[in-house]
Amino acid sequence: MLAPLILTLGDPTGVGPEIILKALLSGGLDNLRHPLLVAGDVAVLQKAADLFGAETALSPAKGLGSHRLRVGTRTLEIKALSRLPADKLAYGKPDTACGRAMVAYIEWACDRCLAGEGAAMVTAPISKGAIHAAGSPFPGHTELLAERCGVDKVVMMLAGERLKVCLVTTHLALAEVPQALSAGDILETIRITDGAFRRHFALKTPRIAVLALNPHAGEGGMFGDEEGRLIAPAIAEAVRGGIAATGPHSADTLFHFAARGDYDAVVCMYHDQGLIPLKLLHFDDGVNVTLGLPIVRTSVDHGTAYDIAGTGKASEASLLAAVKMAEQMAQSGLPSPPTRHGLNNG
Ligand SMILES: NC(=O)c1ccc[n+]([C@@H]2O[C@H](COP(=O)([O-])OP(=O)(O)OC[C@H]3O[C@@H](n4cnc5c(N)ncnc54)[C@H](O)[C@@H]3O)[C@@H](O)[C@H]2O)c1
Numbered sequence: 001m002l003a004p005l006i007l008t009l010g011d012p013t014g015v016g017p018e019i020i021l022k023a024l025l026s027g028g029l030d031n032l033r034h035p036l037l038v039a040g041d042v043a044v045l046q047k048a049a050d051l052f053g054a055e056t057a058l059s060p061a062k063g064l065g066s067h068r069l070r071v072g073t074r075t076l077e078i079k080a081l082s083r084l085p086a087d088k089l090a091y092g093k094p095d096t097a098c099g100r101a102m103v104a105y106i107e108w109a110c111d112r113c114l115a116g117e118g119a120a121m122v123t124a125p126i127s128k129g130a131i132h133a134a135g136s137p138f139p140g141h142t143e144l145l146a147e148r149c150g151v152d153k154v155v156m157m158l159a160g161e162r163l164k165v166c167l168v169t170t171h172l173a174l175a176e177v178p179q180a181l182s183a184g185d186i187l188e189t190i191r192i193t194d195g196a197f198r199r200h201f202a203l204k205t206p207r208i209a210v211l212a213l214n215p216h217a218g219e220g221g222m223f224g225d226e227e228g229r230l231i232a233p234a235i236a237e238a239v240r241g242g243i244a245a246t247g248p249h250s251a252d253t254l255f256h257f258a259a260r261g262d263y264d265a266v267v268c269m270y271h272d273q274g275l276i277p278l279k280l281l282h283f284d285d286g287v288n289v290t291l292g293l294p295i296v297r298t299s300v301d302h303g304t305a306y307d308i309a310g311t312g313k314a315s316e317a318s319l320l321a322a323v324k325m326a327e328q329m330a331q332s333g334l335p336s337p338p339t340r341h342g343l344n345n346g
């Protein structure tokens, strides 16, 4: 039997629980090669099932899971890692117990994957504010997983069929981006992107466009020198290493060409540079992937959507795409980046 894909519940008061139930009830999880295991909370999932009027029945599970929840004609395997008072929780209002639970789901899934007991982890959305309030020092999954896996550099990629963006910097204030950029970090982002595309997406020579930071790529230094000082040297070094990287490209025009298929990946200097075009094209079915980990991690591309949590309206499409991509990546093997803690099982 193949190791399971471990799906973390995310914020119990966000849309995570209901999109998991919606994906299950849609039949979109029926034909996976790997078994699916939800790392989460039984009562929270039962409450989400009620949103869809689905009849549920609970029984004990053997193996990695602790419970089996029958929902209508389908079954969800669950590892219960919290026992939250679901009836008392209000959608959109996580407390510190919820914050701690979100972190516990992620840590457990990560550790199972590092131990080879999970084939991949797929994450439902968390609230960055809630995990912060619960004492987590990390701004999101990406940074938490890098630290837990003992990896210094990972790459946040958001992927859709038409566009794949890979970020040099992620969750930091825009004002801090120029200081945070370095030629070494840009080069590492290009290398991790190239390696992941060769391994997981079967591309012999991925075509990687690297963006400029400033308008018109700095216009020859008139407004900004990061292009000549940091980005161009990183691209030149990548090219010397056999990578098909080009740039620095002006960000305003490049996405048009990337979306029509001229490039396989776009390396972006900061979060919104890449995520605005990505979500414009792929809000419904985009997938967030952490490249450079010794485990496979994919995620939905959206957040907790508190404004619609508990209504059953949230789309499950990104979650289904994330599960599908996790399976594809798990089957294509793992990269073996060096890790600080020697946990590399790749
Ligand atoms: N992977 C993650 O864990 C992740 C990703 C992005 C944001 N976040 C976090 O989520 C919280 C809220 O972030 P935000 O408000 O910027 O973004 P959001 O994605 O939660 O919501 C933005 C808008 O998109 C809508 N939306 C989101 N998901 C939807 C879905 N599945 N179907 C239909 N509509 C949907 C929402 O209703 C809202 O109007 C923040 O704490 C943020 O940090 C987490």
Ligand SMILES: N[C@H](C(=O)O)[C@H](O)COP(=O)(O)O
Residues within 6 Å of the ligand: 139, 140, 141, 142, 143, 271, 275, 288, 299, 300, 301, 302, 303
């Ligand atoms: N930057 C992502 C997005 O906007 O979709 C999101 O915040 C992901 O964060 P983590 O996967 O690191 O939680």
